Amino acid sequence: MTPGGADDAPVLRHVEGEAGFLTLNRPRALNSLNHTMVLAVEEALVTWERDPSVRTVVLTGSGDRGLCAGGDVRAVYDDIRTSGESAAADASERFWHDEYRMNARIARFPKPYVAVMDGLVLGGGVGVSAHGSVRVVTERSLVGMPETTIGFVPDVGGSYLLSRAPGELGTHLALTAGPVGPGDALLCGLADHFVPSESLPELLTAVATEPAEEVVARLATTAPPAPLAEARAWIDHCYAADGVEEILRRLRAAGVPEADAAADVIAVKSPTALKVTLAALRRARELPSLDDVLRQEYRVSCAMLAVPDFVEGVRAQLVDKDRNPTWSPATPEEVTEEDVERCFAPRPGRELELPWEADGTS
Incomplete structure (x- = not known):
């Protein structure tokens, strides 16, 4: 994390030495992403990709709480309340369209993209960091996809990342929606390197003049333990089930306190979000690329x-903040296959279009 500068722009941008620095700068909102920020990040990446003097891009967050706590879903809610569902849906679709384009561009960025995943890195924060080529966590990192808690689904390429975590760890993280610490983030493939937070100032100084991979390798140390590694047996068995109802049954029957606790957590999530999330993860496993998964996520998010x-x-x-949502339908059993399939239906004329598709590149 970095201190907020005098500039009150939501994304701060500057070049120092051979590194371009991007700082998400909404610390009071935990650097949550809005449409302006998404466009600013993509504009910087397009500029720096073409600039031979910029050899590395570094992403940080202002304040002392985290890189980014997600997309600004409160703004979507406010739009629906003030502008009506149709206008709000149009605005949200435009935001997600540009956000997912940005996620794809980060994954394809041809130069080192160093994401400093210090503190909270949730939802959209994962999308802006975990697709980078050099992903750094610290002892303060909490990384996760919390979407099912708000009746939504993992997006920003989250279903791609989670579907490729070892065994069924990604399914566990997606359905429970809880964040993990640095050890588990590394285990699940959401990060690459552990660097103590006290070494971040040195990292941010050194990458301006030295190759990023060498700097990170020099400062990286052994990560804290990964608690999920010892839970693989029950996680892989329980979450391999075909449906949410059977996953819950297996968790209850596992005879493991942690499994029972996971069932308690899942049972209060949105049943629709749980079923669509599980279907999205299973389908993402079969899709060959992040681009393909992002296209699927765009359909699902809009639906x-x-x-x-x-x-x-x-x-x-x-x-x-009463933490007491009334879901509709109220139980997984009431969510039909048709309800789930509807979320994956093609949207002719309103699909995600990635930047390189227009010029025919792959």
């Missing part, structure tokens, strides 16, 4: 706007 659970989840968690 979820029409599901009442998203607005209700944001209300309960972020607006009224």
